[in-house]
Amino acid sequence: xxxxxxxRRPRHAVAERPFLVIWEATxxxxxxxxxxxxxxxxxxxxxxxDGADARRVMDQSAAxxxxxxxxxxxxxxxxxxxxxTDLIAYGTSLGLRxxxxxxxxxxxxxxxxxxxxxxxxVALSLSLDASTAARHDAFRGVxxxxxxxxxxxxxxxxxxxxxxxxxxxx
Numbered sequence: 001x002x003x004x005x006x007x008r009r010p011r012h013a014v015a016e017r018p019f020l021v022i023w024e025a026t027x028x029x030x031x032x033x034x035x036x037x038x039x040x041x042x043x044x045x046x047x048x049x050d051g052a053d054a055r056r057v058m059d060q061s062a063a064x065x066x067x068x069x070x071x072x073x074x075x076x077x078x079x080x081x082x083x084x085t086d087l088i089a090y091g092t093s094l095g096l097r098x099x100x101x102x103x104x105x106x107x108x109x110x111x112x113x114x115x116x117x118x119x120x121x122v123a124l125s126l127s128l129d130a131s132t133a134a135r136h137d138a139f140r141g142v143x144x145x146x147x148x149x150x151x152x153x154x155x156x157x158x159x160x161x162x163x164x165x166x167x168x169x170x
Contacts, residue, residue: 017064022072023057025049028080029103044080051083055090062094071096072125079107085119092120099123104149113156124156125164
């Protein structure tokens with residue numbers, strides 16, 4: 001029997017602590033796509049964690065020890081949080097590797113990507129739901145999202161960020 005190929009070798013015991021923490025920092029996302037598992041809203045929910053609570057979540061994640069888990073800030077659209085870069089810098093100061101998973105909204109700009117990179121984000125993940133703009137935008141229910149996502153991907157790569165593309169194949 002052929003042995004399976006190992007895709008990733010964990011640097012710590014994954015049975016004892018996570019290698020990945022994903023925090024949905026906000027449900028706010030202007031498109032509020034119908035399929036969104038985060039049940040996005042067009043505006044921020046006042047019950048979301050504030051900055052102090054968010055830092056406590058990061059403290060708890062860093063307490064797992066080194067290497068710390070990859071801490072992914074997602075949403076909705078994390079760019080809807082004014083304190084996003086402060087939170088990235090805080091998590092980085094704790095030894096967490098921080099990644100951001102924004103939506104293909106007008107906030108997915110080179111300037112915002114540069115700000116999260118400069119704050120310490122090591123990676124970006126973007127969602128593409130189809131192979132063409134027409135199909136992707138129809139699925140999202142928002143015209144232009146496909147091209148905005150690709151522009152964000154290009155900008156992130158030019159800025160030297162690692163980029164992961166999320167998709168569903170069916």
